[in-house]
Amino acid sequence: MSSLAVVVGAGPGLGAALARTFAAHHSAVAVLGRTLKTVEGVADDVRKSGGDANAFACDVTDAQSVQDAFAAIKQKWPSHQLRAALFNANSPFIMKPFLELTSEDIKPGVDVNFYGAFNFSQKVIPLMLEAGGGFLGFTGATAAIKGSAKFAALAPGKFALRGLAQNLAREFGPQGVHVSHVMVDGLIDTERVRGMMGSGDADSRIDPNAIAETFLNLAQQPRSCWTHEVDNNTVQAELWQQLIAQQDELVFAAVKEKMDLEAELDADREEWGEDGRDSDDEKVEAEREQEELERQIEAAREAYTDMNSKKEEVENLLSHFDSRIIETHERVTNASQESAQVSARRPVPVDGPPATVVFINGANAPFADELIRRGKEGGREASKTLRENLVAQNPDHVVLVHLWYDRRLLMQSLQHGRIISAPSTWNSFIWGFCREPLAAAANSSNVCFELRQELIEQHTAATLSRLGHMKSIERVVFAGMHPSAGVFDSLLTLEDANETLPTTYTQGILPHVEIIDHLPEIPKPDFGFPTLTIPGEFGSSISKPFAIRSPEELTTEESASRTQPLLSPESAPASQAAGRARSVASSTVSRPATVRAAPPTRAPFASTSTGHQRRPLNPNRGFTNQDPPLCYYFYLNSKTGCTDRRCQRSHDYDLNERQVQRFRQDVKRFPCKAFEKTGKCDYQARGAGQPCLFSHDRPRRA
CATH class of the missing domain: 1.20.5 (Single alpha-helices involved in coiled-coils or other helix-helix interfaces)
Structure with missing residues (x-):
């Protein structure tokens, strides 16, 4: 009786090698693949070598597809007996951190390696039992015996495949069916691998023909010494094998x-x-x-x-x-x-179309928490939403977005706020944000810069000083900083600053300015410019406010200063230097002092105290365990603040509104000492109507 071998997953590489090897020892070979185009070339090669082969379409994850494929095989070779069945189907290779995986990433590995092997085995084993025995081989991997980092999408399916092979070997071995699991521990030497990694050392990869010979040797073993599992390694593993031997x-x-x-x-x-x-x-x-x-x-x-x-x-x-x-x-x-x-579909504009320039201070106005958590997809959505809102009224505008952020401080805040668990999530978000306009072929560009926090407004000012001469700029949009406060103060620190630069800025740039309200839920003074609100784009739990100065104040200050010459930092009087320090302290973003007497500024819409740089929170400690410790009354009593002139606790931490609320919740867990001792608390009477910061739930001590 003529014998038949079936190879599923018979694409280029190992599948083709299995088909050629078994065709030399069987009357016919059926090569199966998800698409006919993949396996027809393999069948042609076998026929050119003198073998009898035919290609069949088969999706092993679909039981009906497997049934239809074997019906077609029976029609092609009605008198042949199935003696060898080789399962070589592979799932897409996905390597990601576990917390970034989705169910859609896990499903292909389990569907192909377990359910596919299950459907295939249920069809071929009855045919082998009918023929009096046969060989059923599975192609496995190192992931079947040990899991590695970022391989959670592959290892579960390979573990399940190995377990299924062991179950089948013990159940059907006594009935004449030899089941074996062959682990391929290394890269297979294929055209695709050589194209990506170069020719390299041939001994660093496994020859697919050698693996196919291993399958053939297993299929030809006497029943008295069947092998149920084989591990194929490259020459690089020979040292370990020799030591083990x-x-x-x-x-x-x-x-x-x-x-x-x-x-x-x-x-x-x-x-x-x-x-x-x-x-x-x-x-x-x-x-x-x-x-x-x-x-x-x-x-x-x-x-x-x-x-x-x-x-x-x-x-x-x-x-x-x-x-x-x-x-x-x-x-x-x-x-x-x-x-x-x-490059092929996007011509470079030459006529200078109208432009919208956007400056985002990521230190004060990071994007929404949910967008950042989604990584690359969140970055794409943030870019698309921002562009669509900006060009809704001006669809012909070119949008140029500049995002500045201090990576070290931003990573601390994002991880301490439990927005991300690893910096790689933020990296993916930035990648998606910058690449989205290119992928969408949009008439815009997103550029991200990593800068120290105190340099962000300086670089914004430098960029505006060089773009001011461009007649095509019709809109200048700010997020996380104010054009009349920090940015204007930084203009005068530029090396090429001259007497006309402030006037050029106030007359050429400010009339085109709009501000994005990145904290719409928090009450604040009027920005003094047209305001945009983009739902779902900003409003992060770590967002911070910024200093505000109205355009009228700026115009008054500029008129008063026209008779004063510009001063270099070395020649500025001490009184003016002190005034500059007080002006810079009004902003929640630290920056270098200006080179002229600073004008009076309006207070920012968040409480600030000292003029030196704000102290960041230690993300590895709780609010009540910081070093130095935070002052309860300074941050939590909005009416009187801290009245102790000898207070030993810190007043210079940089807290936003949400962090203040969380600090209040942590302090509320501590018992009120006065209430514990006397059963009464007069803090509300002494604290200008403010309720006590501490808990009164614990009963009075006897």
């Missing part, structure tokens, strides 16, 4: 020597009998030797275990590096393709 030889020799001694002991007992005539000294010596051998065996086992753990660490490291290399090559390829597509 030497360890196995040591254990085997020790056990054999022990058995030989026991056999000699039994022979002596038979010769002398068990009447006590054997020598006590010889018996003691034999027992001592036996104990020594047992000690050597235990030491060998410990060394063997240690060797295995070291091997596992090295394999995990190699696997991680290989995955990172593949991921990097894929990113470079995708970026090149996207750049080519954008």
Whole structure:
């Protein structure tokens, strides 16, 4: 009777090698793939080599598709008996941190590796039992025996595939079906791998034809010595295999020597009998030797275990590096393709269309928490929402967005506020925010800059001083900073500042200014400029306010200062330097002092105290455990503040409204000492009507 072999997942690489190898030892080979285009070339190669092969479309995750494929195979070869079935289907390779995975990332690995193997096995095993036996082989991976970091999308399906193979081997082995699981521990040498990583050292990859020969050897094993699992490694793992083999030889020799001694002991007992005539000294010596051998065996086992753990660490490291290399090559390829597509469909404007320039101070106005948590997708949505709101009334405008942020301080705030768990989430958000206009072929550009917090308003001022001459700029939009306060003060610190720069700024830039309200829920004074509100775009839990100065105040100050020459930092009088320091202290963003007498400013819409740089919170400590500790009354009593002139607690932490609320909740957990001692608390009477900051729930002490 003619024999038939079936290979599922018979694409280029290992699948094609399996088809060619088994075609040489069977009457016919059926090659199955999700699409006919993938496997028709493999079937043609087998036929050109003199074999009988045909291609069939089959989706192993769909039981009906498997049923239809085998019905077509039966129609093609009605008299052939199924003797070999090889499961080589693969799921998409996904490598991500666990907290960034979705159910859609996990599902393909489980569907293909477990449900696909289940559907395939349920169809081929009855055909093998009908033929009197056969070979069922599964292609596995190292992920089937140990999980690695960022491989949570692959390992569960491979673990399940290995478990299924072991179950089938024990259930159907006695009925003549040889089931074996072949683990491929390394990169397979295919055209795709060579294209991404170069030719390199051939010994660093596994030859697919060699793996196919392993499957064939398993299929041809005598029933008396079937192997149910094989581990294929590259030459790089030979050192570990040699050490393990030497360890196995040591254990085997020790056990054999022990058995030989026991056999000699039994022979002596038979010769002398068990009447006590054997020598006590010889018996003691034999027992001592036996104990020594047992000690050597235990030491060998410990060394063997240690060797295995070291091997596992090295394999995990190699696997991680290989995955990172593949991921990097894929990113470079995708970026090149996207750049080519954008260049082809997006001409460079030459006529100078009207433009909207946006400046975002990420230190004060980060995007909404939910957008940041979504990483790359959140960045794309933030860019799209911002652009659509800005061009709603001016669809022909070019939108140029500048986002400035202090990475170190922003990461501390985001992680302390439990908005993100790792900086990689923010990196993904920025990537999506900057790439979205290119992918959408929009007439806009997003640029992000990492700067120290105190330099953000300086760089904004420098950028505006160089864009002021452009007639096409019709709108200048600010978020997280005020054009008449911090930005204007920073203009005069520029190296190329002259006497006409303030006038040019107030007459050329300020008439086009609009401000985005990034804290719409908090009461605040009038910004003095047209205000935009973009729902869902800003309003982060770590957002902070900024200093405000009306355009009228700025115009008055500018008129008064026209008769005063500009001063260099070295020639400024001490009184003017003190005035500058007080002016800079009014903003919640620290920046260098101006080079002229500072005009009076309006108070910011958040309480500030001292003129020096604000102290950031330690994200690894709670509000009540900061070093130095926060003053309860300064931050929580909005009417009187702290009245203790000798207060030893700090008044210079940088807290936003939400952080103040959380600080209040933490303080409320502490018992009121006066209430504990006397059963009464007069703080409300003394504190200008403010309720006590501490808890009155604990009963008075006796």
